Amino acid sequence: MIDIASGHPAIDRYLSKNYEQVRGMSSRFAAAICGHLIRRQSELGIGGELVEIGTFEGRFFIAMALGLAPGEKALGIDRFDWPNAGVETRFLANCAAHGIASERFVSWKADSREITSDALRNKLGQRPVRFVHIDSHHSRECLTNDLELVHPLLHLDGIICLDDMLHPGYPMMASAVFDYFARHPEMRLVCVIDREDIVAAPKFLICRNDMFARTQQDLLNAFARFHFILNADMETYFALVLTPHPRLAEVE
C-alpha cells in the first residue's frame, strides 16, 4: 500500500482502515490528495459545499464528506440504477457506517443530464461549491454536460476533479476537457494525479487561473516525493504531475 495521507485525521482513518472495503473505483492515492486539498481549503477559509456526480456506493464521496467543515454539506448525485437497484441502499448504508451523519449529506437520485444549474443551486441552498468530483457516464457528451452544470456554481477558489482522464478505455473524454478550457479560459489544468491501476485511472484537477500557482505550490509542499519532475505539457503552461512511483525512462 502506498504511504500517503491527507493530513485530515478523519479522512486518514477512513483511508487506512475502510476505503478499500467500500466498493468503488477511485484510487486511495487520489483520495488522499483530494482530501488534502479539502483540508487546505478549510484552513484557508474557503467554505462551501462538496458535490460528486457518480457516487456509486460512496467510496470517494465518504472521503470527501469527512473533510467537511461544520455547517457544510456534501451532495451525491447518481442514477442509482447500475449494476442493480440496491446501489442507493448500499450508498446510504456505507455513509452511515463510516461516519457521515444524515444531516451532513444529500443523496439525489437523478441523471445529471436532466438537471439544470438552477435546480442544482436550489438543492445546494444557494451556497457555492468548493470541491466537485465528476465521475458519471464516461462520454464526451456527459462530461461536457457535467462541467457546464457545475461551472456556474463553483466557488472562485474551488476545485473540479475529473475521474478516468487518459483512461485507455475512454480516450474521447479528454477532448471534452480541452473544449471546456477553450470556452472558459479562466480555468486551467492544475494537476494530473496518475493512475494506480486500470480500474483506478488518472484524475485531472482544475481550478481558476488565480488559484493555479498557490495550488501547485501547496501540492508540491505536501507531496514532493510523488512529483514527476517533467510535469504535464499544456503547451502554454505546465500542470503538475503526481504519481505513486515517480521515475524517468532509462535511456542509457
Ligand SMILES: C[S@@+](CC[C@H](N)C(=O)[O-])C[C@H]1O[C@@H](n2cnc3c(N)ncnc32)[C@H](O)[C@@H]1O
Ligand atoms: C465509476 S462509477 C463511480 C465511482 C465512484 N465515484 C468511486 O469513486 O468509487 C460511475 C457512477 O456514475 C453513475 N452515472 C453514470 N451516468 C450518470 C449520469 N448521467 N448521472 C448521474 N449518475 C450517473 C453510475 O450510476 C455509477 O454509479
